[in-house]
Amino acid sequence: MLTTHPFDDDKLREECGIFGVWGAEKAAAMVALGLHALQHRGQEAAGITSFDGREFHTLRAMGHVAGNFDKDDAIRKLPGEIACGHVRYSTTGETALRNVQPLFADLATGGFAIAHNGNISNAMKLRRDLVRNGSIFQSTSDTETIIHLVATSTYRTLLDKFIDALRQVEGAYSLICMTNEGMMACRDPLGIRPLVMGRLGKSVIFASETVALDVVGAEFERQVDPGEIVIVTEGEVRSIRPFGSIHPRPCIFEHVYFSRPDSIVDSKSVYTVRKAIGAQLALESPVEADLVVPVPDSGVPAALGFAQASGIPFELGIIRSHYVGRTFIQPGDQVRHLGVKLKHNANRELIGGKRVVLIDDSIVRGTTSLKIVQMMRDAGAAEVHMRIASPPTRHSCFYGVDTPERAKLLAAQYDVAGMTDFISADSLAFISIGGLYKALGEAQRADVRPQYCDACFTGDYPTRLTDQDDLGPVDQFSLLAERVI
Known part of the structure; x- marks a missing residue:
């Protein structure tokens, strides 16, 4: 048996899809529905983590959402009114259960679960530095780097530790994180990867695409802005923008291929x-x-x-x-x-x-x-x-x-x-x-900064590529290729 993608082997692979729910009865069941709608963004594996007010519960599996999370016994293992999930196509890290998200760790501040869409372009360098200082990694995913940066930060509060961690990473990320206090959702300062926010009654929902909100009957409220962190706790939704004002560069290929046409x-x-x-x-x-x-x-x-x-x-x-x-x-x-x-x-x-x-x-x-x-x-x-x-x-x-x-x-x-x-x-x-x-x-x-990340067409990368620079030039041409309009 060989796994293949007949006819689709000549496509760029969708990155990943993330979905989070705060304040809903059987939140994990709602997450499973949302992940169904995002299945096109990642078809290798899926995972859901829930929090019942006392404990975190995680179920991860290789393959599609259907067959793994559409059964009652699976959802019963994920109690609670807060949950987040992830569908994966591996862009960094091997295809293995240990890399399936959400990733979870018990930190000094309590439980911490994270689901990530994107890629940390300096993850290898950060990982080497963290390992030298005693960190022990359990996966080969770049996402785990964020957990270790949070865990080793010298700041006092979890939010400050989280911001400190994000200041050290380069590249693209949309994140949904769960803690003992609530949920955080954020995008990188350039907004390369998408993330939206919706509501269903008193529930707050985050998703990679609006189509996932449609599937669960939620109302689209707004996108999470580039560089914004939305924090949801009991009775409060607040927003902070700790990274200053940066000209956003969302991925142009979302419009060409990645996103569903009904998003x-x-x-x-x-x-x-x-x-x-x-x-x-x-x-x-x-x-x-x-x-x-x-x-x-x-x-x-x-x-x-x-x-x-x-x-x-x-x-x-x-x-x-x-x-x-x-x-x-x-x-x-x-x-x-x-x-x-x-x-x-x-x-x-x-x-x-x-x-x-x-x-x-x-x-x-x-x-x-x-x-x-x-x-x-x-x-x-x-x-x-x-x-x-x-x-x-x-x-x-x-x-x-x-x-x-x-x-x-x-x-x-x-x-x-x-x-x-x-x-x-x-x-x-x-x-x-x-x-x-x-x-x-x-x-x-040509004389105006591009509104989107179009590096796959132009070679104009909007961030540093530290890990690639460590390996040598990205290619034989300049990263700042001439833009032909």
Whole structure:
């Protein structure tokens, strides 16, 4: 048995998803529902920690939320009116139960549980320093570094220890933490990773995306601001901003791919933005064709926008099976190469003899795009053109996204002509970085600081990359790559 991601092996891996509830009867059951809605953000493992006023209870498991947390006996092991949970796709640390979050520790100030979406870009350096000073790590996760920084801080109160710890970390984080007194939720000063706040009656809820609030019937109140810590205790919700004013840089790829289309991110409908990206792509890279075909499921909104702007009919030329698991038998190369057809298949009656425009959200390694183009040709397409709803992915992400090393990114190896030849398409085009910002309603200019973290496209990393610098240059090009608008 081999675990694989047929057809999705050429995608950037979603980071993680977090969900927390304060002040709800059977809080863990509500967290499980919220994690279901965030399952797309991490599918390797899931965990929930609850607090019943006396003790913390944790249940962690490999695999999906369904099957692990949808049974009564699982929820009965997690009593209390406060709980937080996490779905994981590993970006740092091995795939093992000891790395599944929330992580928990008994500190001098009491119990402390933490769920983290993001990546600490100086975690290795901090870990080395902590180990030299006597810290004993139980996992290989960068998240545990935060626990040790809190535990070893010389400040008196837990809140001050927590702030002291966060001042020492670099990179991206959205955190939900539970203590004996209540719950804390925060985002890094740049707001790279998302986090929102909602309410259901007297309950306060935090989630990576608004769709998770919808699932539990909560009302979206607002996003947690970059650099903000929201503290929820008995009868009180307060906010502090201990990191000063910093120009935020939320992840632009949340709008392109990571977030569910029915979520609201940065006060913008993800679905509406993706349609606008498709429309802008049609204006920038028109093509004569008979059909606009989305690569399901993430390419659908952009394909609708492209079709409406171009006047070319939209059709479901690729049909996806939603009943294929992540693990299946692969006895040899021949069957392995056929794995893509377990999940997607060409709609031959539509495709035969037609000029097809395929719309996808991104190209990473290029291997899947090659298979899709070949699938269209095997179905009888007269021409296959590909349009991508993001700029070329030329740089690795160090903020909580599992990106291949740069040498494996197709756009880092070839120009667009070379990429077109690699995937065997009749033509290939990407939306420009300026066009992407325009679709987001932003007027991006080279002389203005970018409103988003777009480092995977531009190489303009918004923070120091201490661990990468210790290993040597991130890649052969400057981190501050020329921004082509």
